[in-house]
Amino acid sequence: MIYADNAATTKTSRAAIDAMLPCFDTVYGNPSGLYAFAQQAKEALEDARARIARCLGCDAREVTFTSGGSESDNQAILSAAKAGAAKGKKHIISTAFEHHAVLHTLKKLEADGFEVTLLDVHENGIVTPQQVADAIRGDTALVTVMFANNEIGTVQPIRAIGAVCREKGVPFHTDAVQAVGHIPVNVREDNIDYLSLSAHKFHGPRGIGVLVARKGMRLYSLIEGGAQERGKRAGTENLPAILGMAAALEEAVQNMETNAAKVGAMRERLIEGLAEIPHCVLNGDRNERLPGNVNFCFEGIEGESLLLLLDDKGVAASSGSACTSGSLDPSHVLLAIGRPHEIAHGSLRLTLCEENTPAEVERIIDAVREVVAYLRGMSPVWRDLVNGKTPFVIP
Amino acid sequence: MKKALIAMSGGVDSSVAAFLMQQDGFDCIGCTMKLYDNEDAGVSRTRTCCSLDDVEDARSVAFRLHMPYYVFNFTADFRRLVMEKFAQCYARGVTPNPCIDCNRYMKFDLLYRRAAVLGCGVLVTGHYARIEKQADKYILKKASDASKDQSYVLYAMTQAQLAHTRFPLGSLHKTDVRRIALENGFINADKPDSQDICFVPDGDYAAAVERICGRRFPDGDFVSADGSVIGRHKGIIHYTVGQRKGLGIASSEPYYVCGVRACDNTVRLGRIGELYRTEADAADFNWIGGSVPHAPFTCTVKLRYRQPEQPVTVVPTGENTVHFVFGEPQRAVTPGQAAVLYDGDIVLGGGTLM
Incomplete structure (x- = not known):
């Protein structure tokens, strides 16, 4: 099997597993206990917090542990909204291609009387700082823009957008789930007020993430209970996962340059190899994209069939956004960059990591070429396109 | 394999x-x-x-x-x-x-x-x-x-x-x-059979129609066979041929829906006797054997899912149209429903009632 779905989740690294194991049977105390044994756990917890903060360029006190990216997004946005509403500010700016953890939270706020402006992300999948500047109003409570897109991998000009927000005095949140561990992210230098991340996207364990809230930014608890995480997130700390996350993040940050160079080269070859297929198009900006992300649309192809047959050939890939049933809906991201409905249905996302090899990339290219040709060979839609009965959307 | x-x-x-x-x-x-x-x-x-x-x-x-x-x-x-x-x-x-x-x-x-x-x-x-x-x-x-x-x-x-x-x-x-x-330990061994149309789980067809069409259907007149107005209906999508309940008309003898007309937004009501028909036509007819019979013949027909089969004389009138002459008058022959022909256990074909 060739695993090319690293944006969905990653294999947990050896370093992360080794960091976690002692927590299950050696340092298993509850960090809230007052005896010495619990203090060991508490120390390990705070040590992990400090190391994670160093990797992110923020203060340890600004790091709150959550269950992952979705929870962090929810908490950041709802907190900023509540703080804004208290001052009569009920306007939020975001983009049309955010993750559903952001978009659905914004929908909920809209129902509560907030006004939401979703910025256009253009055909290249990038929003500009100028758009943000133009959209900010006196009653803007929050700007939330993802660091890098989960489907098409485009990297946003976060530092410049942060600077615009800072200048106008508007809190700025970024969903950095796809970026952290893969490209440089620094809370201070990038002018970020709230940041969400998830450990399993950089070879950490699942079910653990971080919400960074810069000093002075309000944070309201979504989960009531004990006083863990300084009262901002109740529930006994998931210490094994937190230690695994810290180890994975340190490893990812240390090796970032080497990994990005290796993965980036494989991405280039993959894009080059797939681009030779007739009537296909790369989604997202050619250059401003994550090192491991490749996303193509193929005309006359159903994404579902493409994935099933690639699975049959041993390639694990994805397309669109999978609903909980595992079936596919046309991607809101591809619709946001202007791909028509029928094209958005025929997309393929391949996401590589440093464990993939150039030989695997060649096998992926061959497999995609074969499957696309096979599916087009039996597609009435493709026949109509070739016969000129319907025009091609992708030249 | x-x-x-x-x-x-x-x-x-x-x-x-x-x-x-x-x-x-x-x-x-x-x-x-x-x-x-x-x-x-x-x-x-x-x-x-x-x-x-x-x-x-x-x-x-x-x-x-x-x-x-x-x-x-x-x-x-x-x-x-x-x-x-x-x-x-x-x-x-x-x-x-x-x-x-x-x-x-x-x-x-x-x-x-x-x-x-x-x-x-x-x-x-x-x-x-x-x-x-x-x-x-x-x-x-x-x-x-x-x-x-x-x-x-x-x-x-x-x-x-x-x-x-x-x-x-x-x-x-x-x-x-x-x-x-x-x-075999299947989780659904005792699951009840599904009954309703899957996308209308609450059985409210009229609400489903309005949701899908994205518009409301205006109320209009209940009329009798001679065209005289005998009441108001709440939109034609609420009625189907043979329906007796929910008409909201007080009468010593019950009224039934005998016809629904979209062109003038009327619903025709009548007494039980007016519901019976001896002939009907079907369109969009599929002959399972693949060819249309040359001459009229007799067999049985089902005009509704749970109806017992009825004797019928079938007159093919075209490639995919058929005329029926029923052995006995049939109650509430409903346009849009399927008429399916049987020869014993064998399905001969079927089409949509006009």
């Missing part, structure tokens, strides 16, 4: 069908068609995603049988080919049967094409009906268990479709099916 794609709804029937195909030596793939979003069916988004409980039941059975299992998203096609057609029929004053369209356009056409993509030459469903080969023709027959027979909703099948479809439950009784499910 021969490969089969099993259409699994999450119910006990299709689960047992999957098991039987596997026993029969087929390399099986299970799948569930995602046909609509909850919003389309008027169910709150927050409840579950795309009838997720059914999907989880089907998945559980497929896993138990060690079959690969997929959910296919056919929502756009289902909306276009089934739901919108259903709503348009009501808007035209006729009473459709969307299950027939779903079998015809979704299961035995689009899903079969998906099966072909996956290299499966056989499509399997949990319908109660039998397919047999006689000489060079395939015939569609009623199920052995008469109380479960579903041949009525399968009349639109073609020779090509019959050739690559299997109904493993056709010769079984429902009690056998539940027993097989229990023996």
Whole structure:
């Protein structure tokens, strides 16, 4: 099997597993206990917090542990909204291609009387700082823009957008789930007020993430209970996962340059190899994209069939956004960059990591070429396109 | 090995069908068609995603049988080919049967094409009906268990479709099916049979039609056979031929809906005697054998799913049109419903009543 779905989740690294194991049977105390044994756990917890903060360029006190990216997004946005509403500010700016953890939270706020402006992300999948500047109003409570897109991998000009927000005095949140561990992210230098991340996207364990809230930014608890995480997130700390996350993040940050160079080269070859297929198009900006992300649309192809047959050939890939049933809906991201409905249905996302090899990339290219040709060979839609009965959307 | 794609709804029937195909030596793939979003069916988004409980039941059975299992998203096609057609029929004053369209356009056409993509030459469903080969023709027959027979909703099948479809439950009784499910520890062995139209789970057809059409239907006049106005109706989509309840007209002798006319937005009411007809026509008629009979002949007909068969003289009037002369007057012949012809156990064909 060739695993090319690293944006969905990653294999947990050896370093992360080794960091976690002692927590299950050696340092298993509850960090809230007052005896010495619990203090060991508490120390390990705070040590992990400090190391994670160093990797992110923020203060340890600004790091709150959550269950992952979705929870962090929810908490950041709802907190900023509540703080804004208290001052009569009920306007939020975001983009049309955010993750559903952001978009659905914004929908909920809209129902509560907030006004939401979703910025256009253009055909290249990038929003500009100028758009943000133009959209900010006196009653803007929050700007939330993802660091890098989960489907098409485009990297946003976060530092410049942060600077615009800072200048106008508007809190700025970024969903950095796809970026952290893969490209440089620094809370201070990038002018970020709230940041969400998830450990399993950089070879950490699942079910653990971080919400960074810069000093002075309000944070309201979504989960009531004990006083863990300084009262901002109740529930006994998931210490094994937190230690695994810290180890994975340190490893990812240390090796970032080497990994990005290796993965980036494989991405280039993959894009080059797939681009030779007739009537296909790369989604997202050619250059401003994550090192491991490749996303193509193929005309006359159903994404579902493409994935099933690639699975049959041993390639694990994805397309669109999978609903909980595992079936596919046309991607809101591809619709946001202007791909028509029928094209958005025929997309393929391949996401590589440093464990993939150039030989695997060649096998992926061959497999995609074969499957696309096979599916087009039996597609009435493709026949109509070739016969000129319907025009091609992708030249 | 021969490969089969099993259409699994999450119910006990299709689960047992999957098991039987596997026993029969087929390399099986299970799948569930995602046909609509909850919003389309008027169910709150927050409840579950795309009838997720059914999907989880089907998945559980497929896993138990060690079959690969997929959910296919056919929502756009289902909306276009089934739901919108259903709503348009009501808007035209006729009473459709969307299950027939779903079998015809979704299961035995689009899903079969998906099966072909996956290299499966056989499509399997949990319908109660039998397919047999006689000489060079395939015939569609009623199920052995008469109380479960579903041949009525399968009349639109073609020779090509019959050739690559299997109904493993056709010769079984429902009690056998539940027993097989229990023996194999299927999670859904005791699940009740589905009753309603799947995308109208609350049974409120009129609300579904308005939701799909995105508009309301105006109220209008109840008229009698001679055209005189005898009351107000609340929109034609609320009425179907033969209906007695919910008319809101006080009368010593009950009124029945005898006709629904979209062109002048009227609903014609009459006494019980006016509901009976001795003749009818059907269009969009499918002769399962593939050829149209040359001369009139007699057989039996079902004008509704659960109606006992009635004697009829059939007069083919064109490639796909048929005239019926009933042996006895028939109550509430409803435009839009299917008329299906039988010769004993064999389905001869069927069409849509005009």
